[in-house]
Amino acid sequence: MFGGERIGNGLRTWKPLSEMRPVILDCDPGHDDALAILLAAPHLRLLGITTVAGNQSIEKVTANALKVVELAGLARIPVAQGMARPLVRQPVHAGEIHGDSGLDGPDLPAPSTPLHPRHAVDFIIDTVMSTDGVTLIPTAPLTNVAAALRREPRLAKRIPEISLMGGSMTCGNSTPAAEFNIYCDPEAAHVVFTSGIPIKMCGLNLTRQANATEVEVERIRRLGNRTGRAVAEMLDFYRGRLRQMFGLAGGPLHDPCAVAALIDPSLIEFRPMHVAVELTGTHTCGMTVCDSRHLARGQVEGGGGVRRGETPNAEVGVRLDVEQFFNLLIETLGRYP
Numbered sequence: 001m002f003g004g005e006r007i008g009n010g011l012r013t014w015k016p017l018s019e020m021r022p023v024i025l026d027c028d029p030g031h032d033d034a035l036a037i038l039l040a041a042p043h044l045r046l047l048g049i050t051t052v053a054g055n056q057s058i059e060k061v062t063a064n065a066l067k068v069v070e071l072a073g074l075a076r077i078p079v080a081q082g083m084a085r086p087l088v089r090q091p092v093h094a095g096e097i098h099g100d101s102g103l104d105g106p107d108l109p110a111p112s113t114p115l116h117p118r119h120a121v122d123f124i125i126d127t128v129m130s131t132d133g134v135t136l137i138p139t140a141p142l143t144n145v146a147a148a149l150r151r152e153p154r155l156a157k158r159i160p161e162i163s164l165m166g167g168s169m170t171c172g173n174s175t176p177a178a179e180f181n182i183y184c185d186p187e188a189a190h191v192v193f194t195s196g197i198p199i200k201m202c203g204l205n206l207t208r209q210a211n212a213t214e215v216e217v218e219r220i221r222r223l224g225n226r227t228g229r230a231v232a233e234m235l236d237f238y239r240g241r242l243r244q245m246f247g248l249a250g251g252p253l254h255d256p257c258a259v260a261a262l263i264d265p266s267l268i269e270f271r272p273m274h275v276a277v278e279l280t281g282t283h284t285c286g287m288t289v290c291d292s293r294h295l296a297r298g299q300v301e302g303g304g305g306v307r308r309g310e311t312p313n314a315e316v317g318v319r320l321d322v323e324q325f326f327n328l329l330i331e332t333l334g335r336y337p
């Protein structure tokens with residue numbers, strides 16, 4: 001493992017770049033987004049990081065993405081700034097979880113590289129149209145992805161897969177029904193889930209299994225490297241906020257799950273389902289309505305007042321191999337400066 005090419009200060013990919021899956025990570029760092037970047041870079045051919053308003057304003061999450069690549073010696077990866085607000089609705093941020101900066105906790109180094117000159121939506125379109133087989137990994141509201149699909153409809157045939165963090169098969173976090181990334185921009189999520197692009201959905205029902213407790217955080221701190229120390233401090237802050245607000249004992253690492261699904265398919269069990277995004281419900285706006293009836297009954301049948309299920313449009317994550325997930329994540333963090 002990690003016998004590939006140098007991509008940063010001392011960091012090597014785990015195999016030659018030409019053999020790795022090309023991806024764009026679309027994110028709103030965000031504590032768990034920072035971990036998604038760090039997990040992706042050595043295992044996938046990370047062509048760029050695009051940012052979108054979500055956990056904090058677009059300026060703040062973009063600054064955080066630049067600081068994370070600086071910390072990890074990954075400053076050669078382009079960071080392109082994207083949409084500052086949802087397609088239709090007013091912006092919603094999550095400062096109560098991620099702090100005023102969007103990535104409170106560690107003192108991160110000032111970025112030494114400039115922002116990519118192109119807008120994230122243009123970056124996504126240009127990259128996908130010029131490079132075969134680019135997979136998208138959105139770990140934030142789906143505004144950039146939806147805007148790109150509307151601007152360049154040919155993208156839908158060029159993107160082999162989207163592995164996203166968002167939604168839930170069970171309850172939400174922003175509301176009882178809706179998960180934050182989908183709640184922020186449900187219209188954008190609707191565009192993505194109806195695009196016809198194969199989707200892997202890592203929703204809260206799955207990502208809450210990736211729960212970082214004191215044990216995992218101490219394993220990361222003991223790595224002893226600069227990146228591991230900063231990540232441990234990020235998780236101290238994140239877990240502290242979740243403890244204060246919800247009395248939680250750990251911190252779910254939502255976003256790295258969408259990355260892990262591409263690195264090692266054996267880590268997550270997915271089931272095909274039809275996922276519809278609720279756009280109008282008084283209590284359920286932003287909910288991902290996952291038709292999982294077939295899981296219990298073999299298949300969805302019509303008749304007797306039961307509406308036949310629609311053809312699945314997503315693979316929905318249901319079970320995570322928690323031990324192997326954390327082994328992969330912690331071993332990867334240990335490779336950084």
Ligand code: BDR
Pocket residue numbers: 028030031032033055094097139140165173179180181254255
């Ligand atoms: C999602 O919301 C954000 O706060 C996290 O970064 C994650 O992408 C979890 O609901």
Ligand code: CA
Pocket residue numbers: 027028029030032033054055139140255
């Ligand atoms: Ca996120």
